[in-house]
Amino acid sequence: MKVLVIGSGGREHALAWKISQSPKVDKIYCAPGNAGTEDLAENVDIKVDDIEALADFAQKESIDLTVVGPELPLVMGISDEFNKRNLAVFGPDKICSQFEGSKAFTKKFLMKYKIPTAEYGEYDHIQDAIKDIDKYGYPVVIKADGLAAGKGVVIAETKDVALDALNDMMKKRVFGESGKVVVLEEFLEGIEASVLCFVDGKSIIPMESAQDYKRIFDGDKGLNTGGMGTYSPNRLFDFKLEETMEKEILEPVMRGLLMEGMDFRGVLFIGLMIKDGKPKVLEFNVRFGDPETESVLLRMESDIVDIFEKVVKGELSKEDLKWKLDKAVCVVLASGGYPGDYEKGKDIKGIDQVKEAIVFHCGTKKAAGGKILTDGGRVLAVSALGKDLDEAAKKVYSEIEKISFEGMQYRKDISK
Secondary structure, eight states: OOOEEEEOHHHHHHHHHTTTOOTSSSEEEEOOTTTTTGGTSSEOOOOTTTTHHHHHHHHTOOEEEEEEEEEHHHHHHHHHHHHHHHHHHEEEOTTTTTTHHHHHHHHHHHHHOOOOOOEEEEEEEEEHHHTTTTTTOSSEEEESSSTTTTEEEEEEHHHHHHHHHHHIIIIIIGGGGGGEEEEEOOOOOSSEEEEEEEEEEOOOOEEEBBOOOOEEEEEEEEEOOOOOOEESTTOOOOOHHHHHHIIIIHHHHHHHHHTTTTOEEEEEEEEEEEEEEEEEEEESSOOOOOHHHHHGGGGGGGGHHHHHHHHTTOOOOOGOOOOSSSSEEEEEOTTTTTTTOOOOOBBOOOOGGOOEEEESSEEEOOGGGGEEESSSEEEEEEEEEEESHHHHHHHHHHHHTTTTOTTOOOOOOOOO
16 A cells, blocks of 8 residues: 655654554655655655645545644644545544644633643733733743644743733734734643544544653753653553543543544644643644654554554554553754754764664755755654663663764753
């Protein structure tokens, strides 16, 4: 069969890597892909938001299954277009993708179905938001309602910072139309965790857990990023927490989807804050997380193409998901200056020397003569398995020493 993977990051490289292990698959395409996916697939120069062109390509090439990586095409309705043309697609439709496209939509759903989350308010006039700015104390979380490439959330420690954030989002429109509505939210303390779940329209089945590290510097210092590394499984996830998750979050989520008539087929990513064994939902995403995918998929034993097909057909069962006992660690190598301004086009050396880890490409491109250059803020995700987290981390950090590019930065404390 032929499979098309949409996207160009580390998540999509990891998906292509896992898909390539399926005996069912003869050919993989990536649109637009990167320097890493080129080794597994044929890269196709179509942008992720050019839905018509992607659907035309899938039709022309008789693609058997399309797997959508990033949120933008999902929120734009790519699955609706593919379904309209009878093209099999893994990823929720436009209505279900509102869980990522609108934070206010998600909060209303969580409240309606009594799923634990932070108290919040939704505002479409800046004066009303200013009036309520002290309501949740400080720090306060301020979110642009729509998509903002992972940058539309400000944790304001003081009133001045909160007012500046409101001004940026609602008046200056630094996130465009995404800041037309904002959500003010109480700040939750605890430890963050990520759970990716397959949803097949009838059931919700969690994958193995992971922990993401959002801040740029060791010790969770500095600015938020798209994620500087992960490990799997999350140390917090014991039987008791899994039981609480099932009862208080997963079951009501599925009940809510069915009650709302939402035929969700794809991945629901649930961001959690856990304190004293009690999980609360921070956010929903409607696709594989990045860099969670680069650690979680290393531990998956099942044929992922089987899983995708069963989700699309509404036939997935818990028994279909099989996992390795090994633990996984992933460390992201980022450009100098990221998550602020950074330069692209830096020569990357040493990838071919890595033997005991897998190097997933996040932001790379190939230049003349086969050189691999940096082409994003997050450049590479180095991932490895071990019998325990210490062994996996030791492999990753040992292999990272072989890689270099100008300005390269990474956290030294992933999984520590």
